[in-house]
Amino acid sequence: MAVYTCDFLVIGTGIAGISFALKVAEFGRVVLISKASLDETNTVYAQGGVAAVTYEPDTFEKHISDTLICGDGLCDENVVRMVVQEAPEQIKQLSQWGVQFDRTTSGQYDLAKEGGHSQHRILHHKDNTGYVIQKALTRRAKAHKNITIFEHHFAVEIITQHHLGVSVKRKDPDITCFGAYVLDLKTQKVHTFLSKATVMATGGIGNLYHTTTNPIVATGDGIAMVYRAKGEVDNMEFIQFHPTSLYHPGERPSYLITEAMRGFGAVLKTADGKEFMHDYDKRGSLAPRDIVARAIDNEMKTRGDEFVYLDVSFKNSVEIKDHFPNIYQKCLSIGIDITKDMIPVVPAAHYLCGGIKVDMNGESTINRLYAVGECSSTGLHGANRLASNSLIEAVVYAHRAAKHIVPKLNGIEINHHVPEWNYEGTTHNEEMILITQSYKEMQEIMSNYVGIVRSNLRLERALARLEIIYRETEELYKKSILTQKLCELRNMINVGYLIIKFAQNMRESRGLHYSINYPKVKGTEF
Numbered sequence: 001m002a003v004y005t006c007d008f009l010v011i012g013t014g015i016a017g018i019s020f021a022l023k024v025a026e027f028g029r030v031v032l033i034s035k036a037s038l039d040e041t042n043t044v045y046a047q048g049g050v051a052a053v054t055y056e057p058d059t060f061e062k063h064i065s066d067t068l069i070c071g072d073g074l075c076d077e078n079v080v081r082m083v084v085q086e087a088p089e090q091i092k093q094l095s096q097w098g099v100q101f102d103r104t105t106s107g108q109y110d111l112a113k114e115g116g117h118s119q120h121r122i123l124h125h126k127d128n129t130g131y132v133i134q135k136a137l138t139r140r141a142k143a144h145k146n147i148t149i150f151e152h153h154f155a156v157e158i159i160t161q162h163h164l165g166v167s168v169k170r171k172d173p174d175i176t177c178f179g180a181y182v183l184d185l186k187t188q189k190v191h192t193f194l195s196k197a198t199v200m201a202t203g204g205i206g207n208l209y210h211t212t213t214n215p216i217v218a219t220g221d222g223i224a225m226v227y228r229a230k231g232e233v234d235n236m237e238f239i240q241f242h243p244t245s246l247y248h249p250g251e252r253p254s255y256l257i258t259e260a261m262r263g264f265g266a267v268l269k270t271a272d273g274k275e276f277m278h279d280y281d282k283r284g285s286l287a288p289r290d291i292v293a294r295a296i297d298n299e300m301k302t303r304g305d306e307f308v309y310l311d312v313s314f315k316n317s318v319e320i321k322d323h324f325p326n327i328y329q330k331c332l333s334i335g336i337d338i339t340k341d342m343i344p345v346v347p348a349a350h351y352l353c354g355g356i357k358v359d360m361n362g363e364s365t366i367n368r369l370y371a372v373g374e375c376s377s378t379g380l381h382g383a384n385r386l387a388s389n390s391l392i393e394a395v396v397y398a399h400r401a402a403k404h405i406v407p408k409l410n411g412i413e414i415n416h417h418v419p420e421w422n423y424e425g426t427t428h429n430e431e432m433i434l435i436t437q438s439y440k441e442m443q444e445i446m447s448n449y450v451g452i453v454r455s456n457l458r459l460e461r462a463l464a465r466l467e468i469i470y471r472e473t474e475e476l477y478k479k480s481i482l483t484q485k486l487c488e489l490r491n492m493i494n495v496g497y498l499i500i501k502f503a504q505n506m507r508e509s510r511g512l513h514y515s516i517n518y519p520k521v522k523g524t525e526f
Contacts, residue, residue, distance in 0.1 A: 001189055001190060001191050001192065001420050001421060002191045002192070003191070003192045003193075003194065003420075004031060004191065004192070004193045004194070005193075005194045005195070005414055006028075006029045006030060006031040006148070006193070006194075006195050006196075007024075007027070007028030007029045007030065007195065007196050007197065007409060008020075008021070008024050008028055008029070008030045008031070008195060008196070008197050008198075008199065008405075009031050009033070009179055009180060009193050009194075009195035009197070009198045009199070010030060010031065010032050010033065010198075010199045010201060011033045011155045011180060011198070011199065011200055011201060011202055011222060012033070012034070012041075012199075012200065012201030012202040012203060012222065012373065012375070013032055013033075013034040013038050013041055013138075013141075013149075013201070014041035014042055014043035014044075014134070014201060014203055014373060014374075014394070015041075015043040015130075015133055015134070015137065015373065015391055015394045015395060015398075016201040016372040016373025016374075016394035016395070016397065016398050017032065017199065017201030017372070017373065017398075018032070018134075018137040018138065018140075018141050019137065019372075019394065019395045019398035019399070020199050020201065020370075020372055020398035020401055020402055021141055021144075021147055022097065022137065022140055022141060022144065022147075023398060023399060023402035024402045024405070024406060025144050025146040025147050026146065027406045027409065028146070028196075028406075028409060029146055029148070030144075030146055030147045030148070031147075031148050031149075031150065031193060031195070032141065032147060032148070032149045032150065033150050033153050033155055033180075033182055033193070034149065034150065034151045034152070034153065035152065035153065035154040035155070035185070035217055035221070035484065036151070036152065036215075036217050037151050037152070038138045038141070038142075038149060038151060039134055039135070039138060040215055040217055041134060041203060041215070041217070042130075042203040042204055042214055042215065042217075042218055042374060043130045043133060043134045043391070043394075044130050044131050044134045044215070045130055045213060045214065045215060045253070045256060046129060046130030046133075046390070046391055047127045047128060047129060047130065047256050047258035047260070047326075047327075048112070048114060048122060048124060048127075048129060048258045048259055048260045048387060048388050049101075049112060049114075049122040049123050049124030049125075049129045049260065049388050049391075050091065050094075050101075050122065050123045050124070050129065050133075050388055050391045050392050051063065051087070051114075051117070051121055051122055051123075051386070051387070051388040051389050051392055052087035052088055052090075052091050052121060052123060052392055053084065053087065053088060053121060054088065054091070054109055054111065054121065054123070055108065055109070055111070057119065058119040058120070058121050060081075060084050060085055062118055062119055063084045063087075063119075063121060064077075064080050064081055064084050065118070066116055066117050066118050066119075066386055067080045067084065067380070067386045067389060068080060068382075069116070069288075070116045070288045070382075070384050070385070070386040071380075071381055071382025071383055071384055071385075071386070071511065072290075072382060072383040072384055072510050072511035073382065073383070073510070074235075074382035074383040074510065074511065075379060075380065075381065075382035076378075076379025076380070076382075078360070078379075079360060079378055079379040079380050080379075080380055082360060082396070083378075083380050083389075083392065083393055083396050083397075086396050086399070086400075087392045087396060090392065090395045090396050090399060091123060091392075093395070093399075094133065094136075094395065097136055097137060097140055098136035098139065098140065099125075099132060099133050099136045099137075100125060100132065100136075101123040101124060101125055101129075102123075102124055102125055102126065109123050110124070111123065112124055112260045112263050112264070113260075113263040113286075114259040114260055114262070114263045114286075114387035114388055115259050115262060115263070115283075115285075115286045115287060115288055115289060115292065115387050116286075116287070116288040116289070116386045116387055117263075117386070117387065117388075122260065122263070122387075122388045124260065126323070126324070126325055126326065127258050127260065127323065127324045127325065127326050127327050128326050129391075130391070133391070150182070152184070152185045152186055153182050153183065153184055153185065153191075154182065154183040154185055154221075154484050154487060155180045155181070155182050155183075155202075155221065155222075155225065156180070156181045156182065156183050156190060156225075156421075156482060156487055157180065157181050157225055157228065157229070158177050158179070158180045158198060158200075158225050158226065158229050158366075158369065159177065159178045159179045159180055159181060159192070159194075159418055160175055160176060160177055160178065160229050160230075160366065161174075161175065161176065162229070162230075163178075163418060163419065164417065164418065164419075168230050169230060170230040170232070171230075171232065171365070172230065173365075174367070175229065175230055175231070175365070175366045175367065176366065176367040176368055177198045177229070177366050177367065177368045177369035178194060178195070178368075178414075178415040178418055179192065179193045179194040179195045179198060179415075179418070180193050180195075180198060180225075181193075181421050183482050183484070183487070185484055188481060188482070188483070190420075190421035190423075190482065191421075192418055192420060192421070194414050194415060194416065194418060195368075195414065196368065196409055196412040196413075196414060197368050197369075197370065197405045197408075197409070197412070198368060198369050198370070199362075199369075199370045199371070199372060199401065200222040200225070200226060200356060200364075200369065200370065200371040200372075200375055200376070201222070201371070201372050201373045201375065201394075201398075202220075202221045202222030202223075202373075202375045203217070203218050203222075203373060203374050203375060204218045204220070204351060204352050204374040204375070205218060205219065205220035205223065205239075205349075205352050205492070205495050205499075206218045206253070206348075206349045206350065207219050207443075207488075207492065208220065208349070208442065208443065208446045208492050208495060208496055208499070209348075209349035209443060209446050209447050209451070210443050210444075210447045211245065211254050211346065211347075211348040211349065211447070212252075212253055212254060212348050212349040212350070213242055213245050213253055213254050213255075213256040213348045213349070213350050214253055214349065214350070215253055216252070216253070219488040219491055219492050219495075220352075220375075220491050220492055220494070220495035221487075221488065221491045222355075222356065222371065222375040223236075223355050223356055223375055223491075223494075223495055223498070224490070224491035224492075224494035224495055225491070226356045226364060226366065226369070226371070227494060227498065228494065229366060230366075231356060231357075231364050231365050231366045231369065232356075232357040232364070232365040233354065233355060233356055233357055233377065233498055234354050234355070234357040234377040235353055235354025235355070235377045235381075235382075235383075235502070236352070236354040236355070236495075236498040236499045236501075236502040236503075237354070237499060237502040237503040237505075237506050237512075237513045238352070238353035238354055238381070238382075238383050238384065238511055238512040238513055239349060239351075239352055239353075239450075239499065239512055240289055240290070240293075240350050240351040240352070240353060240384065240385050240512050241289070241293040241347040241348060241349055241350055241451070241452050241512075242256060242259075242289065242293070242347065242348050242349075242350035242351070243259075243268075243289055243292040243293045243295075243296055243345070243347050244256075244257040244258075244259070244261075244262070244268075244292075244310050244343075244345040244347075245257060245345060245346055245347070245348035245350075246330070246331070246343065246344070246345060247306065247307035247344035247345055247346045248334060248344075253348075254346075254348040255330055256348075256350075257310060257327060257343060257345055258324070258327070259289070259387045259388075260323070260324075261310065261312055261323075261324060261327070262285045262286055262310070263286065264312065264315065264319075264320075264323055264324075265312065265315055266285065266310050266311060266312035266315070267284070267285045267310075267311055268285045268292070268295075268296065268308055268309070268310055268311075268345075269308065269309045269310075269311050269342065270299055270303060270305070270308055270309070271303070271305050271307075271308070271309065273309075273342075276295065276299055276308075277292065277295060279295075280294075280295040280298075281295070288384060288386070289350075289384065289385070289387065290383075290384045290511055290512045290514075293347040293452055294452055294453065294514060296308050296345075296346070296347055297347060297452045297453060300346070306346070307344040307345060307346045308344075308345060308346075309342035309343060309344060309345065310342065310343045310345045311342040311343070312324075312338055312343070313338065313339055313340050313341060313342060317339035320338060320339050321339070324338070331343060347452060351374065351385055351390060352374055352375075353377070353381040353382070353383065353384065353385050353511075353512060354377040354502070355371065355374065355375045355376045355377040356371035356375055356376050356377060357376075357377050358370065358371050358372075358376045358377065358378055358397075360378075360400065361400050361401060361403075361404035362376065362378075362397045362398075362400055362401035362404070363401070363404060364376075368412065370401045370404075370405065372394060372397045372398050372401055373390075373393075373394040373397070373398075374390060374394070376397065378393060378397060380393050381393075382511065383510045383511020383512055383513065384511035384512050423481065426478075426479055426480055426481045426482075427479065427480065427481060428480070428481050429476065429480040429481070429483065429486065431476075432485070434472070434476060435473075435476070435483075435485050435486055435489055436485075438469050438472065438473055438489055439485070439489050439492075441465070441469055442466065442469055442489070442492055442493060442496060445462050445465050445466055445469075445496070446462070446496055446499070448462075449461055449462035450462050450496070450499055450500055450503065452514065453514050453515075453516060454503060454513070454514065454515045454516070455515055455516045455517055456504075456515070456517045459500055459503055459504050460504075462496075462500050463497070463500045463501075463504075466493060466496055466497060466500065467497075469493060470493050470497065473486075473489055473490050473493055474490070477490055503515075508520075
């Protein structure tokens with residue numbers, strides 16, 4: 001098995017991972033690990049855009065206030081101020097890297113408005129902003145002489161003292177990351193990647209749920225690896241369900257209908273054409289995502305409907321096609337003309353507000369290990385993410401992590417005493433049905449019991465059932481030669497356990513965590 005060495009090992013290739021790689025590549029050798037191809041990331045599926053203050057009457061204070069309100073009292077205000085204030089400089093960086101945001105005829109940014117925002121501040125490229133960002137960053141990464149890319153490679157575990165025979169405990173300040181064991185998905189061999197600094201940028205956890213806007217690669221791998229290595233995770237109970245994914249049974253991932261469409265003026269309606277959001281919040285269809293998702297969930301359950309409608313047909317048809325060309329074409333492909341017809345939508349698992357706990361430099365509780373992007377818990381989002389704050393958080397933290405680690409590089413030695421991956425006692429698994437069935441059961445548990453609305457009983461039942469699958473999967477893992485599906489299942493079970501435990505410890509309804517046992521006291525249950 002091969003041993004690779006580098007200065008920076010980056011696991012994950014969305015906006016967070018590639019931004020970091022581009023920022024440090026002039027200072028050392030970078031290895032980028034992608035378990036699929038470079039263009040299959042959560043970033044690609046981010047339609048809406050990037051939130052940043054660019055013009056008056058918008059101000060930093062307004063963006064900060066909107067973020068704090070949306071986070072329902074659990075944001076770290078210092079982090080919020082830092083991200084908001086550093087955002088404009090990172091927008092310039094993205095533009096320099098070749099990202100072309102839409103502009104008006106006067107040359108200014110064409111800013112959109114989304115739920116929870118008091119101002120128009122969303123920079124975008126039509127309705128496929130993430131795709132355009134990923135394409136630009138990928139092009140630069142492939143062209144950089146100091147960046148080596150390993151596509152179709154799956155990080156199995158990060159390497160710490162544990163692999164050197166030294167016992168470590170959670171919250172031990174001396175835990176250090178020396179790199180990662182990585183599975184070559186074409187040869188099924190595990191290689192050793194040693195580094196001075198390792199960056200986790202593995203994205204989200206959407207595939208724990210049946211309905212998700214995330215690509216199939218979003219299986220919580222980085223969070224699970226860090227938790228098993230005794231690193232700290234935080235805020236795992238806060239799963240953001242996007243209120244409006246296209247209702248098209250059998251399609252996976254669910255096609256996202258961007259929040260920018262509601263910012264454009266679209267309204268939510270029941271099957272009989274009645275607007276309902278003002279029954280739940282004075283902001284109507286532009287209320288924050290947690291409120292809108294719960295409102296839709298409630299309407300569907302009380303009415304017995306499988307979806308609600310999003311209606312934009314009353315707007316100018318030319319403007320609809322201009323602002324949302326991809327959504328227009330997608331809906332048209334299944335017989336829906338959004339300039340004339342309402343769009344059937346359902347909530348879908350979309351974004352994790354928690355993850356690997358990091359400081360304001362993106363450094364985790366494990367030495368020489370950083371986490372950026374959706375897999376990290378920075379304190380920016382609190383209990384609920386404000387729309388379009390995620391992409392700017394990713395690039396701001398990539399910048400801060402790069403600034404923090406580069407000056408330390410010369411003082412770090414690569415550990416060459418790491419043993420190769422141990423295959424002893426493992427055989428090819430002849431029972432793939434065990435993995436696929438456990439995968440389905442895990443999704444059933446999370447979707448039915450740990451979704452938009454929760455209860456103590458549902459969480460207890462989820463934990464009891466997940467523990468059975470956990471024991472079966474760990475036994476299979478110990479005796480099987482590794483495969484991607486087995487590793488992903490193991491990671492998702494680990495992450496599911498964390499979500500349930502954090503939810504059980506949250507004895508109030510706050511933001512994205514809503515429990516019928518702890519309803520909110522003030523005003524409305526929503």
